[in-house]
Amino acid sequence: MSDIPAREAEVYMQAARRLPVTIVRGEGTRVWDSDGREYLDFVAGIAVVSLGHADPQLAEVIAKQAHTLLTVSNIFYTEPQIELAELLVRHSALDRVFFVNSGAEANESAIKLARKWGNIHKQGAFEIISTNNSFHGRTMATVSATGTPRYREPFGPQLPGFVFVDYNDLDALKAATNERTCAVLLEPVQGEGGINVPAADYLRQVRAWCDEQQLLLILDEVQTGMGRTGTLWAYEQAGIEPDIMTSAKGLGGGVPIGAVLAKEHAAVFEPGDHGNTFGGNPLVTAAGAHVMHRLVEGGVLENVRERAAQLAQRLHGLEDRFEVVKGVRGVGLLQGLELHREIAVDVVGAGIKLGILLNPVRPDIVRMMPPLTITAEEVDRGVDLLEEALRQVTAG
Numbered sequence: 001m002s003d004i005p006a007r008e009a010e011v012y013m014q015a016a017r018r019l020p021v022t023i024v025r026g027e028g029t030r031v032w033d034s035d036g037r038e039y040l041d042f043v044a045g046i047a048v049v050s051l052g053h054a055d056p057q058l059a060e061v062i063a064k065q066a067h068t069l070l071t072v073s074n075i076f077y078t079e080p081q082i083e084l085a086e087l088l089v090r091h092s093a094l095d096r097v098f099f100v101n102s103g104a105e106a107n108e109s110a111i112k113l114a115r116k117w118g119n120i121h122k123q124g125a126f127e128i129i130s131t132n133n134s135f136h137g138r139t140m141a142t143v144s145a146t147g148t149p150r151y152r153e154p155f156g157p158q159l160p161g162f163v164f165v166d167y168n169d170l171d172a173l174k175a176a177t178n179e180r181t182c183a184v185l186l187e188p189v190q191g192e193g194g195i196n197v198p199a200a201d202y203l204r205q206v207r208a209w210c211d212e213q214q215l216l217l218i219l220d221e222v223q224t225g226m227g228r229t230g231t232l233w234a235y236e237q238a239g240i241e242p243d244i245m246t247s248a249k250g251l252g253g254g255v256p257i258g259a260v261l262a263k264e265h266a267a268v269f270e271p272g273d274h275g276n277t278f279g280g281n282p283l284v285t286a287a288g289a290h291v292m293h294r295l296v297e298g299g300v301l302e303n304v305r306e307r308a309a310q311l312a313q314r315l316h317g318l319e320d321r322f323e324v325v326k327g328v329r330g331v332g333l334l335q336g337l338e339l340h341r342e343i344a345v346d347v348v349g350a351g352i353k354l355g356i357l358l359n360p361v362r363p364d365i366v367r368m369m370p371p372l373t374i375t376a377e378e379v380d381r382g383v384d385l386l387e388e389a390l391r392q393v394t395a396g
């Protein structure tokens with residue numbers, strides 16, 4: 001256990017920038033490090049641990065499933081897989097589900113669906129319009145679809161067939177559409193790009209354009225879905241329905257699972273077209289089904305809306321007290337504090353010393369995405385700690 005960072009430096013590929021904390025245990029919104037220090041967790045595994053850490057009911061579901069059946073491959077039927085698929089179909093605008101193991105793999109699957117759909121229904125149209133500052137994953141197809149050059153450039157040449165336009169710019173999207181275009185790929189709110197919330201009617205106008213031009217609208221709800229924004233899916237708040245949607249992050253409450261969902265007309269996979277070994281196995285789908293039950297039955301979404309209003313109000317309160325605070329952006333429990341200076345890393349570092357985990361999603365933006373089950377007292381304490389971190393960093 002001792003000196004994990006030094007051991008990591010010897011054996012692990014140095015692909016991640018890590019913070020100097022070795023976390024050994026969690027409970028609800030709190031985690032503890034290897035020295036026994038407690039932290040309030042406003043990162044939650046990057047919007048993953050939706051029901052909080054070590055939720056007793058979820059832990060029991062996982063343990064019971066582990067004692068029953070872990071995996072048999074997709075050559076056979078299993079009950080938890082179909083139960084979660086039924087729940088997702090019942091509680092979304094989509095008709096069919098395919099399970100994968102991550103957000104990137106869900107988007108990879110969505111890209112394959114859209115290309116096959118273009119081949120069948122649009123004379124081989126294959127181009128997908130994506131947006132600048134987007135994030136869709138780290139596989140080759142999804143980095144090619146990601147409008148953030150630093151994720152793409154070391155790995156060229158890219159997969160062809162992606163064009164990029166500014167987010168929240170309908171005219172640019174229209175101008176980029178041509179006879180080769182088969183789909184538009186968007187996050188309802190850009191997460192990794194800095195919590196960019198589009199204009200209120202943007203998604204509705206994109207939907208109308210897709211209908212007019214016979215394009216599939218693919219919504220990447222990997223970060224925004226599963227209750228994060230206060231409704232089960234972010235698209236509900238825009239009053240639209242996508243043709244294809246991806247989910248992952250919060251879907252399993254902490255176990256690795258992703259899903260691509262499609263309307264019947266876009267669900268063009270046929271036997272043999274696509275597959276995976278682990279996707280939708282009984283362990284992860286039992287966990288996902290439990291998370292779904294809790295979200296649709298348990299008052300969790302109400303908690304997200306109430307705690308989100310509280311968090312946003314408290315964050316807005318910092319605007320007056322700190323000159324460096326530029327503004328607050330976000331939806332639900334996906335909030336960012338925008339700063340006038342590029343000090344997000346310093347604020348996060350100060351927060352760690354004070355006992356709160358935050359995320360510097362951009363040099364000038366501190367991101368907060370706590371468990372959906374966070375309490376009112378924890379929201380207040382978290383903002384108090386963030387405020388103290390800001391005070392320390394800006395005092396120097």
Ligand SMILES: *Cc1c(COP(=O)(O)O)cnc(C)c1O
Binds near residue numbers: 103136187191220224
């Ligand atoms: C995190 C994320 C992904 C990638 O998910 P992984 O599970 O890391 O592959 C894709 N899209 C969005 C919007 C994300 O936030």
